[in-house]
Amino acid sequence: MIKTLFSHIGEYKKSTLISPIFIVIEVIMEMLIPTLMAYIIDYGLNRGDMSFTLKVGGCTLVIALISLTAGILAGKYASYASAGFAKNLRRAMFSKIQQYSFTNIDKFSTAGLITRFTTDVNNIQMSFQLLIRAFCRAPVMLVVAMFMSFLISPRLSVIFLVAVLFLSCILAFIMFGVHPYFSRAIRKYDDLNINLQENISGIRVVKSFIREKYETNKFKKATKELKELMLKGERMIVFIAPAMQLTVFSCILLLSWLGAKMIVVGDLTTGQLTSLFAYTTNILMSLLMIAMVMVNVVLSRESGERIALVLNEEPSIKNPKNPVKEIKNGDIEFKNVNFSYSNNPKVLNLENINLKINSGQTIGIIGGTGSSKSALVQLIPRLYDVISGEVLVSEENVKNYDIKILRDNVAMVLQKNVLFSGTIKENLRWGNKDATDSQIEHVCKLAQADEFIQRFPDKYDTFIERGGTNVSGGQRQRLCIARALLKNPKILILDDSTSAVDTKTDKLIRNAFKNEIPHITKIIIGQRISSIxxxxxxxxxxxxxxxxxxxxxxxxxxxxxxREIYESQTEGGAK
Known part of the structure; x- marks a missing residue:
């Protein structure tokens, strides 16, 4: 997981390495200040030597300014590196998802992927920045402060050693305890996003069935479960502060008691005791920083694993080594095809399919719900791969084609018609980015879309809202058919894509197909006999x-x- 994530630091490696260098400089300069203060007290103030006080005081000020500058630069580079790392992770995930087949996509929920792009990446970004800054700073501060303390008084430094061991045990116990809660909490974000996505996308249905209260209670339940998990983790984390305070005050008391005795017998100076108090704070603050980093690492560990899962997922459909880059015609043949969505030969969605379709033919497909009509046609553009058997296009196995060439020549209008935010022209040019206005109008006339587009004030420059919510279902279907036609494919597949269109318009579309594009192989899945x-x-x-x-x-x-379907849909059958 760590190797997968860190491989995407990319161009921000330099900033990632520079920041710790400045942190080391900052900490070393900072750790020198208590020792210099001890010199000022012992050799300047106690002896009344103002010249010495001013000289060492000036050195202390210069060192403080160096430490401040180094700290600012460390923060700058750490922020730059962590923000860039987060950007690279999002880009890598988005790029990977674009390569997924439908089989890969089926493994992840939409809400789960959104959570990975937002919450999970934010967790990784925060942890990465803390690792660069706090986790580099804290060990250096701990080591340098301990070293300086041993130089001043090895006997008193044993107090710090015991304190460090005590706090390390407490922190380790807490970290192992909170991990299960935070892991479950991260996964709960998926449930929260699913509820939110379902409610917002289906808000019209919610309101039409007066289900606002039910949906509100469902969302409250999801947020309550997330809150309970986070609270269970936080209840353990809150023990860090009391443990830290107990250790700090115990160290101060022991230093005051033992240090005072050593001053009396001349084994320690007042300035040295003062610097030991400062190092006490530094040592314990470094442990507190380590604790903060560990909490964030525990919280982000699950996030990292979820992101790595997306990045490590190998697309189940890939281009062959030497792909065929030309499709001569629209011939289609299925040879002994078996297929399963779950890739399980024991649970087949399509079984022993043998079928031959000649180029230019119009083929209708009908059957009950769950009869795998969509599964059959999705094998042609290789949205899924068969478990056994072959699917041939133009007498060539679809697995031998370049995927882009294959899908450019097999245009498919899916059951769920999706339009994207943008003008009608921009949406239609998904089929052909170089299409001229006349080409766009021609395919819209074939799909019977030109008639309603001309009624819009802005015509083809009319803005379509996300998902096509400002056009009707039938209009959306016709625009999607026009978009597919703009690809000028050799095979056109309509997967129940005229279900929201009235029978008159449906007939006009079929007549246009018959007269204008007879050379294209057309496969039409329909629930209405009249469509096929x-x-x-x-x-x-x-x-x-x-x-x-x-x-x-x-x-x-x-x-x-x-015959039963036909009779149920005709007047004669009804009588």
């Missing part, structure tokens, strides 16, 4: 199998499933 009735052939699916394949007339005679 004119297809060259129709596939009937049930429980992940192709149970019938033929024309409308043939299926009425040979397929009970198709």
């Amino acid at each position: 009735i004119d297809s060259d052939k129709i596939i009937v699916m049930d429980e992940g199998k192709i149970v019938n394949f033929g024309t409308h007339e043939e299926l009425l005679k040979s397929s009970q499933i198709y």
Whole structure:
């Protein structure tokens, strides 16, 4: 995990290394000040030597300024490195997610990924900055302060050694105790984000069913569970401060008592005792800093593991070594295909699929909910890979094609039609970034979208809200079909993509396809018989199998499933 995360420090390695150098300079200068103060007391003030006092005082001021400057520079470089590290982690995760196949994406929830980009990266950023500054500063301060204390009085320095061992045991016990609570709390952020995402995206449904109170209580429950976990961890962490205070005051009392006796017998000077008091604070403050860093490291350890999980996830679909970069036609063939979303051969979503579609044909697919219609077509652009068997496009296994070339030639309009914030033109140019205005208008006419776009005041420059919330479901579907057509593909797949379109417009779209793009292989998944009735052939699916394949007339005679669907959707069947 650490190796994975730190490999993304990248161009900020220099700042990461420079900051500790300035920290060491800052600490050494700071640790010299108590010793210089002891000299001022013993050899300047006690002897009335103002010249010596001013000289050493001037040196102390210069050293303090050096320490201050080094501290400022250390903070600057540490902040720069930690912010850059966080930026690189977010970029690396985003880039990795873009490479994921649908199989990879299915392993992570949307809310979980958002939490990783926000809360988890923020935790890592804070911990990284503390590691650079506090965790570098604290050990150096501890070692130098202990060393200076031993130079002054080895006997009294034993007090510090015992104090360090005592506090180290307390801190280790607390750190191991709080880790399980903070690990569970980080995972609870996912539940919190899921609730928030569901509520905001479905706010219209919430209001239409008057479920505001229910959703509020559900969110309260999620926040309460998170609060309880954090409190359990904090209840253990609060013992750090009392333990620290107990140790500090015990050291001061012991130093005062033993130091006073040593001054009386002449084994210690007043200035040396004063500097030991300063080193007491420095030693124990360094331990407090280490404790703070450890708390943050424990909190961010789970975050780091979650981020590393995303970064280490290998895409299940990759380009072959020497990919084929040309698709000649829209021929499609399935040979003994078995497929499972879970990649488990014992739980198949598609079983023994054998199918041949000629280029330019229009193929309809119909079947009940859960019959794996979408799974079948998602194998063609290689959104998923088969467990066994082959999917061929233009007589070539889809695994041999360059993924970009394959998906450019297989345009797919998914069940969930997604538009992005931006103008209509910007959304449509996802299909072809170099498309001209006339090309855009042409595909919109084919998809029957031009008619409603012309009614907008800004026409093709109309701004689409995120998710396309300012257009109707049918308009959104037609825009998505136009976007797919703009790719000028060899294969066009509509996965129930006209379900929100009225039957008249649906027929106009099918007629436009038939007359304007006869060379493109078209696969249409539909729940309405009218959407696929004119297809060259129709596939009937049930429980992940192709149970019938033929024309409308043939299926009425040979397929009970198709006949039942047809009769239930026609007036004759209703009577």
